[in-house]
Every structure is written in structure tokens, then in C-alpha cells.
Amino acid sequence: MRLSSRLAVVAAAWLLVVAFSAIAAEVDPGLCTLCHGADTRGNAAVRAPRLAGLQPWYLSAQIKAYQANLRGTHPADVPGNEMRFIAAALTDQAAVDKVLSQFSRSSPSMPSPTIAGDATRGEQLYGTCAACHGGRGEGNEAVKAPALAGGSDWYQLAQLRNFTQGLRGMEPADLAGQQMRAAASGLPDAQAAADVVAYISTLR
Amino acid sequence: MTQPFSRRAFLQLAGALGGSAAVYRTAYGLGLMPAGASPGRPDLAPLSKAGRKSVLILGAGIGGLTAAYELSRKGYDVQVLEASHRAGGRNLTIRSGDLVDEVGRPQVCRFDRDPDLYFNAGPARIPGHHTALLGYCRELGIELAPFINENRNAWVQDDSTNGGKPLRNREYATDTRGFVAELVSKSIHPAQFDADLSPEDVARLREFFRQFGELDADFRYKGSSRAGLATHDYTSPSELKVPASFKDLLHSPIMSTLNFGDSYDQSAMLMEPVGGMDRIVAGFMAKVGRLVRTHAVVEKITLKDRSVEVVYRHNGRTQVATADYCLNSIPSHLLAGLEHNFPADYATGLAAIPRGKLSKIGLQSRTRFWEREGIYGGISWTMQDITQIWYPAHGIHRQKGVVLGLYNFNDAVGEKLGRLTHEQRMELALSQGEKVHPDYRSQIESGVSVVWHRMNHMLGCSARWSEGLRKQWYARLQAPVGNHYLVGDQMSYHPGWQEGAIHSAFHALADIDQRVRASQAQVPA
Numbered sequence: 224m225r226l227s228s229r230l231a232v233v234a235a236a237w238l239l240v241v242a243f244s245a246i247a248a249e250v251d252p253g254l255c256t257l258c259h260g261a262d263t264r265g266n267a268a269v270r271a272p273r274l275a276g277l278q279p280w281y282l283s284a285q286i287k288a289y290q291a292n293l294r295g296t297h298p299a300d301v302p303g304n305e306m307r308f309i310a311a312a313l314t315d316q317a318a319v320d321k322v323l324s325q326f327s328r329s330s331p332s333m334p335s336p337t338i339a340g341d342a343t344r345g346e347q348l349y350g351t352c353a354a355c356h357g358g359r360g361e362g363n364e365a366v367k368a369p370a371l372a373g374g375s376d377w378y379q380l381a382q383l384r385n386f387t388q389g390l391r392g393m394e395p396a397d398l399a400g401q402q403m404r405a406a407a408s409g410l411p412d413a414q415a416a417a418d419v420v421a422y423i424s425t426l427r
Numbered sequence: 428m429t430q431p432f433s434r435r436a437f438l439q440l441a442g443a444l445g446g447s448a449a450v451y452r453t454a455y456g457l458g459l460m461p462a463g464a465s466p467g468r469p470d471l472a473p474l475s476k477a478g479r480k481s482v483l484i485l486g487a488g489i490g491g492l493t494a495a496y497e498l499s500r501k502g503y504d505v506q507v508l509e510a511s512h513r514a515g516g517r518n519l520t521i522r523s524g525d526l527v528d529e530v531g532r533p534q535v536c537r538f539d540r541d542p543d544l545y546f547n548a549g550p551a552r553i554p555g556h557h558t559a560l561l562g563y564c565r566e567l568g569i570e571l572a573p574f575i576n577e578n579r580n581a582w583v584q585d586d587s588t589n590g591g592k593p594l595r596n597r598e599y600a601t602d603t604r605g606f607v608a609e610l611v612s613k614s615i616h617p618a619q620f621d622a623d624l625s626p627e628d629v630a631r632l633r634e635f636f637r638q639f640g641e642l643d644a645d646f647r648y649k650g651s652s653r654a655g656l657a658t659h660d661y662t663s664p665s666e667l668k669v670p671a672s673f674k675d676l677l678h679s680p681i682m683s684t685l686n687f688g689d690s691y692d693q694s695a696m697l698m699e700p701v702g703g704m705d706r707i708v709a710g711f712m713a714k715v716g717r718l719v720r721t722h723a724v725v726e727k728i729t730l731k732d733r734s735v736e737v738v739y740r741h742n743g744r745t746q747v748a749t750a751d752y753c754l755n756s757i758p759s760h761l762l763a764g765l766e767h768n769f770p771a772d773y774a775t776g777l778a779a780i781p782r783g784k785l786s787k788i789g790l791q792s793r794t795r796f797w798e799r800e801g802i803y804g805g806i807s808w809t810m811q812d813i814t815q816i817w818y819p820a821h822g823i824h825r826q827k828g829v830v831l832g833l834y835n836f837n838d839a840v841g842e843k844l845g846r847l848t849h850e851q852r853m854e855l856a857l858s859q860g861e862k863v864h865p866d867y868r869s870q871i872e873s874g875v876s877v878v879w880h881r882m883n884h885m886l887g888c889s890a891r892w893s894e895g896l897r898k899q900w901y902a903r904l905q906a907p908v909g910n911h912y913l914v915g916d917q918m919s920y921h922p923g924w925q926e927g928a929i930h931s932a933f934h935a936l937a938d939i940d941q942r943v944r945a946s947q948a949q950v951p952a
């Protein structure tokens with residue numbers, strides 16, 4: 224190979240490295256939509272939830288929780304581990320917050336329900352949830368409880384399972400997670416979880 | 428076990444071993460050879476300038492490239508949108524300086540710059556009966572070499588067998604066969620067969636098993652030179668190896684690897700392109716590269732009355748493309764997350780098909796130490812996570828080589844690898860490889876790990892169709908919705924093989940051809 228073409232190859236390889244370390248400086252929203260779907264509508268096929276419509280402070284707190292190994296560390300939590308690795312590669316918090324606020328504002332069409340549950344029974348169970356998540360599932364920053372209305376129902380059900388089974392909210396430093404873990408343990412069984420999620424998906 | 432064989436089956440077998448072998452082979456050959464060189468390749472009606480049709484192809488893997496090649500040859504206006512920085516999809520050969528685009532954890536390959544230092548991170552084998560793919564290799568001038576799948580000099584290793592020390596493949600295989608043959612020949616009695624199986628027939632059967640296992644005159648397995656020799660210097664008498672104990676062999680999980688190379692797609696003869704599997708991609712790209720746009724990430728697909736509109740992001744800018752037809756090879760689980768107006772059940776089907784989680788690790792070695800162990804190409808097996816070590820059959824006797832230090836196809840291990848950093852995966856490959864080749868660690872200079880379910884625009888390997896999923900979704904997803912066709916090896920009965928991707932394209936192209944012919948028949952010339 225001639226020297227000039229060899230130099231060109233080295234230069235090209237270097238550019239690739241530079242382009243990819245740029246994950247740190249500018250977050251390409253395409254990195255997130257790869258899994259979270261167009262406009263972060265959520266994609267159950269890769270177990271990545273809807274981010275659209277969630278409050279930026281909550282999304283930002285979750286990225287920090289993944290980065291601090293407070294979430295997504297349990298070997299049985301495969302999707303959580305996947306997201307934790309992505310979060311670990313995001314080093315510039317300001318750049319992350321920029322894409323997160325963009326996602327927060329986007330409003331792709333609402334997901335159709337995927338969970339079979341008794342929404343009427345769920346409504347009664349939701350009474351205890353409302354204290355933190357709000358009567359219409361709008362969330363409450365003061366207690367760090369995110370909006371639930373409009374979220375991916377399959378994901379919320381999986382998270383309730385994660386909280387009760389000790390895959391999320393287990394770390395002493397994860398105060399918000401611990402609060403929710405205590406709340407989740409108040410749901411008597413899996414059917415109750417499905418019912419309450421079925422009710423949440425009627426909230427707007 | 429009273430009647431292991433019927434008399435008829437036995438006589439057929441005996442006949443095949445004896446004089447009528449030639450007849451048998453001919454019949455076998457007739458059944459095997461397909462009539463056409465490449466069944467299913469559609470003969471598209473060429474389009475005139477006035478009757479041109481446009482086709483958007485999503486994804487530039489082997490499926491998309493096949494479609495682009497066939498359509499553009501016949502006068503269709505073709506555009507291929509590919510999200511990645513490169514064409515080829517899962518057909519990926521890695522060399523010095525290449526980017527391994529794992530999400531969040533990109534690697535750059537640090538192998539020496541040398542045409543022999545590469546490995547195939549995706550497909551590596553082409554069975555001799557994958558006639559469509561081989562046909563393209565012929566047509567595109569891609570040089571092929573035999574691929575070595577099985578090597579009796581390679582190793583098998585398991586912690587519970589032989590004190591964890593590796594055995595030569597030939598030793599394990601020969602001893603196993605010997606003991607099985609001894610067991611069977613001891614238990615054959617005329618009474619087990621139909622009444623008219625004669626004592627001579629039974630004798631012939633026992634003789635067959637004697638040869639099968641290389642048993643002694645008393646039908647006992649006492650070791651065989653097939654297993655390799657304990658001592659041998661070519662000028663004095665040699666000594667047989669002492670066979671392992673049958674119980675040990677039986678209890679060893681290595682048993683499960685013995686028939687791997689017998690399956691239809693894994694048995695000889697297999698081929699591989701000289702210089703790497705991606706020579707096939709390069710061959711297609713020489714023909715259709717001008718039609719392929721990389722860094723073009725499809726975000727939205729809209730079915731219209733007589734066309735399909737696609738919105739994609741190209742270098743940060745949103746673009747729109749519209750065509751009469753759309754052939755879509757985007758992996759179904761990623762497609763499920765895009766914006767679209769597909770019918771609801773079709774969308775449910777897309778999200779329902781799970782994916783395999785295969786991984787490979789390529790390791791550059793300072794010397795070709797395996798050749799000094801008598802290993803030229805082929806595969807060693809270990810029951811550890813790394814599963815296999817592959818030795819390159821190219822660049823023989825050169826200074827360095829790239830071995831495949833891990834090829835995992837177990838999903839649980841795949842998930843574990845996904846949780847590890849590249850450095851941790853390297854440590855895993857080295858510490859496990861050391862059990863097969865003690866000097867391994869000091870030989871390996873650098874490595875690349877490709878964990879397919881973490882790779883950008885891929886997040887998995889082939890579609891895992893269960894029988895239930897096939898019944899529920901295959902026909903629905905194979906049929907076009909409007910002018911949109913789902914293709915790729917995911918839409919074949921041969922997922923995980925390039926031949927399946929090619930045939931899925933053939934299937935869609937034949938349908939489009941029919942529709943185009945029908946529409947043109949209505950227009951007076």
C-alpha cells in the first residue's frame with residue numbers, strides 16, 4: 224500500500240474515534256431512538272419504554288441513577304443493565320439534559336394498551352399511588368414521583384415487578400427508588416399490579 | 428430394545444455397503460441436486476424508460492443488496508437507505524482500523540495492517556448447497572476457498588473430562604465410536620430381527636460395527652490408531668493410546684458436540700470467500716454502490732395508495748423519499764419502534780419475533796502457535812462460555828494470525844457478555860482459552876469483541892421463530908401491506924443464513940414483477 228493511502232486510512236480511523244468520543248459532547252438523539260423508538264414513543268420489542276412526555280427532572284435523575292450504579296445492576300435485570308451501559312457512555316450532563324428536554328416535549332401518538340387488567344379494581348388501588356403520582360398520574364417533583372399517565376403499560380408493570388422483587392430501589396443511596404419500593408410492596412399480588420397499570424393507561 | 432432394525436432396512440444398508448454402492452450414490456446424488464443453478468431467482472421483466480418503476484430498499488445487508496442488484500439490472504429506479512456507516516449488515520469482516528459500532532461502547536480494531544489479519548464477525552460459512560449465494564459469488568467474481576469446519580487434530584476440553592486437560596478431537600471421537608460399536612455388536616442377536624434375517628446377515632452387521640469402531644477380532648475396543656498414537660517416530664514400532672473410560676466419555680458434555688458437523692448446513696463441503704466474507708458485499712457494492720446511501724436512518728414509513736413514503740435522517744437532516752414499492756429489511760424488532768401506519772396486527776407481529784444473541788471475539792496472535800500443534804484450520808470445542816476456538820485456514824505458516832477466540836450462540840451467555848466491558852470480555856476469552864492452549868495469554872496481542880445484540884442498528888441476530896410464532900405471524904408478515912414488503916433472512920425459513928436473506932428478496936421481487944407485468948399489460952404500448 225502506498226504511503227498516502229495508508230495515511231488516509233489512519234486519518235479515517237482517527238476521525239471515527241473522534242466522531243464516537245463525540246457521544247460525550249453532543250448526544251445524538253438517534254442513539255436513544257434506536258431503542259426507545261421514533262420520538263421516544265417506546266418499543267416493547269427491545270423493552271425500551273416511552274420517554275416522551277416524562278418530566279425532564281425525572282429522566283435526568285434516572286440517567287444519574289444508572290450512572291451511579293443505583294439502577295440496572297442486578298444480573299436478572301437485563302433491560303436495566305442495557306440502559307446502564309448506555310448511560311455510562313454519556314459523560315456530558317448538559318448535553319444529556321438537552322436531548323432529554325427535547326424528548327420530554329415530544330408527543331407521538333399515545334400507546335395502545337397491552338396489559339389485560341381490571342381498570343375498575345385498579346382505580347381503587349390507585350388511591351394510594353395518587354398521593355405521590357397525583358390524581359391524574361401527572362407526577363410530583365416535590366416527592367420525585369414521575370408522571371405515569373401516557374407511559375408504556377408493559378414497562379410500568381415490569382417496573383412494579385422490579386421494585387417488589389428487589390431489582391430496583393434496593394440501594395441505600397437510591398432514596399426515591401426506596402420510597403417507590405415500599406409503595407410497590409403494598410400491592411397484594413401480580414393481578415393487583417396489572418389492574419392498577421390497566422387503570423393508569425386510562426389516565427390522560 | 429427388541430427390533431432396532433427391520434430386515435428391509437438392514438438389507439438396504441448392507442447393499443449400500445457392498446456392490447450396489449454406486450447405484451445408491453447415484454440415487455442420493457439425484458435427490459440432492461436441484462434442477463436449476465439457483466432456484467427461485469426471479470426473471471424480472473425489464474422495464475422500458477417510459478414504464479420505469481421506483482423501489483426504495485431499506486437496509487443494505489445481503490437481502491437489500493440482492494434486491495438492489497436484481498432490480499437495477501432490469502431498469503428499476505433503486506435507492507437503498509442504510510443506517511450504518513457501512514453496507515453489509517451482519518455480513519461483517521473486521522480488519523485493522525475498523526470501527527466496531529457497539530451502542531455506547533465503540534471499539535476500533537487494533538490488529539496489524541495485513542491482508543491476512545481479519546476475522547468474519549458475522550457469517551463465515553457457505554454450504555455447498557446454498558446455490559443462490561454461490562451463484563452470486565460466481566457472477567460477481569468472488570474467489571472462494573474451502574472452509575474447514577471440522578479438524579480431528581483440534582481440541583475438545585471440559586473441566587469434568589480428563590482432569591480438565593484438552594483431548595484431541597480425534598481421541599474423543601474415536602474412543603466414543605469404539606465403545607458404542609463394541610456395545611452394539613455385543614447386543615446384536617438374530618432374535619431381535621424379523622424371523623428371516625439370516626445368521627450371515629447378523630454376521631455382516633457385526634462386521635460393519637467392527638469396522639465402524641475399529642474393534643479387535645473379539646469385537647472389543649482396545650484403542651485405535653484413529654485416535655492418534657501414544658508414541659510414534661516413523662522408524663520404530665508405534666504404540667496405541669490407552670482409551671479413556673467409557674463412563675467418562677459418556678458423562679462428558681463434550682458428547683453434545685460430536686454430531687455438530689453432520690447437520691445439513693454444517694457438513695462438508697463448505698466454502699468461504701478468500702479475504703473475508705465481506706468480499707461478497709464488496710462484489711455487490713461494485714455493481715450497486717452508487718445507489719446506496721449510508722448514514723441514512725429510517726424513522727417513519729407511510730403506506731400510501733400506490734406508493735410508500737419514507738422519512739429518514741441523513742447526517743442530522745431529515746429527508747423524505749417516495750417510491751412505487753418498498754422492500755424493507757430493517758430487523759423487525761427495530762422496525763416495531765419506528766413511526767408507521769401499518770395495520771395494527773402487522774405491527775403486533777413485528778414486535779413479537781425475538782432475536783438470537785450471538786457473539787464473536789477475534790484475537791490477533793503473535794505467532795501461529797496452533798500450527799505447531801498440528802492444527803491447520805478448523806475448530807476446537809470447550810464447554811466454557813467461549814464455546815469454540817477457530818483457526819484461520821488462510822495465511823498458513825505466516826508469522827501472525829487471527830483466531831476466533833469465542834463464538835457463543837447461547838442467549839444466557841450472550842447476555843452475560845453484553846454486561847461486560849470489552850476488556851472484561853478479553854479477560855474471559857484469555858482465561859478460558861488458556862485451558863485449551865496453556866500458552867494462549869502470552870500469544871494474544873489484541874482483540875475485538877462483537878456482541879451482536881449490542882451492535883448499532885442490529886440489537887440481535889437472526890429472528891427466533893418458534894413454531895407457534897410461525898403459525899401466527901409468518902404468512903401475515905411475508906405478504907405485502909400495500910406496496911411494502913418485509914424482507915431479509917427474518918422473512919425466510921432459513922434465518923441465520925445469507926441464503927435465507929437472498930430467497931426472501933427473490934420472493935418479494937417475484938411478487939412485484941407479477942404486479943408490474945399485470946399493470947403494464949393494461950397500458951397499451
Ligand SMILES: Cc1cc2nc3c(=O)[nH]c(=O)nc-3n(C[C@H](O)[C@H](O)[C@H](O)COP(=O)(O)OP(=O)(O)OC[C@H]3O[C@@H](n4cnc5c(N)ncnc54)[C@H](O)[C@@H]3O)c2cc1C
Pocket residue numbers: 485486487488489490491508509510511514515516517518548549550551552553723724725726756757758761785786787879883884885888889914915916917922923924925926927928
Ligand atoms: C454470528 C453470526 C454468524 C453467522 N453465520 C453465518 C454463516 O456462517 N453463513 C451464512 O450464510 N450466514 C450466517 N449468518 C447469518 C447472516 O449474517 C444473515 O443471514 C444475513 O447477513 C442477513 O442479511 P439481511 O439482509 O437479511 O439482514 P441484515 O444484514 O441484518 O441487514 C439489515 C440492515 O438494516 C439496517 N438497518 C437497521 N435499522 C435501520 C434503519 N432504521 N434505517 C435504515 N437501515 C437500517 C442495518 O444496519 C443492516 O445493514 C450469521 C450471522 C451471525 C450474526
